[in-house]
Amino acid sequence: MSKTITFSASKGGVGKTTMTFNFASYLTQKGFRVLLVDSDYQGNLSSTYESYTNQNTLYNVFTDGNVEIRSINPLLSLIPASPHLDELEGVLQSKNNKNFMMMMWLQDHLEEIKEYDYILIDTHPEFGTLTKNMIAVSDYVVVPLEPSEYGFIQSKQQFDLRMKEFREDAVDIRTRETLIEAQVLYLANRVKHNTRSSHEFGQMIDQIDNLVAVFNEREVFNSSTMLKTPVFDLEQTKRNPKALQQIKDSFEKLLESVK
Known part of the structure; x- marks a missing residue:
């Protein structure tokens, strides 16, 4: 049975797409079969695989059209985003x-989906209908937090509140139990050394429930999506074995949390 993991956040620019892209690579390197779903109408994840299109995309899930699961390589596939995804809020x-x-x-396409070990979903930084659809099918929701002036506390509180409201609204009227089963996990992302915000963040990490991994600020993460190459395959990463091992260790902690 596939594990479905949605990467989400209350604000943009916290590294959701980069995390999704590189975690998918990490999983395939371990031999897992992965299906990516790009639910962000900006389509950054789809563009990374040169698959941002209007044809047979995630949009068609919601409009009774044909959806094409595109093969990226033998272990990795993608349901791409469409620029029309931003219209769904009104349409639905x-x-x-x-x-x-x-x-x-997903229930109607179990035969196509069951071959995947993991489904990874990238989302737009909001909590609208499309993101709720992705969370509703998820076993886990992974939320990157980053140190900033207002950053981690406010972002976590906002996301926790929205999840609480969604769980309470999405209730089976027969059992009065929530239909939203996803467990929320947090990542500390882009943690810099020797800055006040990062020191404060470091002191708070132990107090953040369900924080499963810490990723330090590294230029290679920015390079990976820009160059459309997983961080593990970049020459600048390979030249720094210590940094490469630290990155792998962080992804391994994430993997252990979603098994």
């Missing part, structure tokens, strides 16, 4: 099942 408002259409699609 009148539907009673608007937050569960992705769940219904």
Whole structure:
């Protein structure tokens, strides 16, 4: 049975797409079969694989059209985003099942999906209908937090509040139990050394429930998506075995948390 992991956050620029892209690479290097789902209408993850398109995309899940699962390599596939995804908020408002259409699609396509060990979903930085659809099908929601002036506390509080409201709203009327089963996990991302915010963040890490891994600020992460190459395959990473091992250790901690 596939494990579904959605990368989400209350604000943009915290490294969701970079994490999704590189975690997918880490999983495939370990021999796992991975399906990526790009639910961000900006399509950065799809663009990384040169698959940002209007044809047979995630948008069609919500409009009863044909969806093509594109093979990237023998272990990695992608359902790409469409620029029209931003229209769905308005299109779906009148539907009673608007937050569960992705769940219904997955149930209808189990034969295609069951071959994957992990489904990784990238989202737009908001908590609208499309993101709720992705969270509704997830076993885990991974939220990157980064040190900043307001950053980690405010972002975590905002996300926790939205998840609490979603769980309370999405209730089975027969059992009165929530339909949202996803466990929320947190990553400390882009942690810099010798800055006040990072020192404060370091002191708070032990107090953050479900914080599973820490990723230090490294230019190679920015380079990986820009060059469309996983961080593990970049020459600048290979030249620094200590940094490479630290990155692998952080991804291994994430993997251990979602097994």
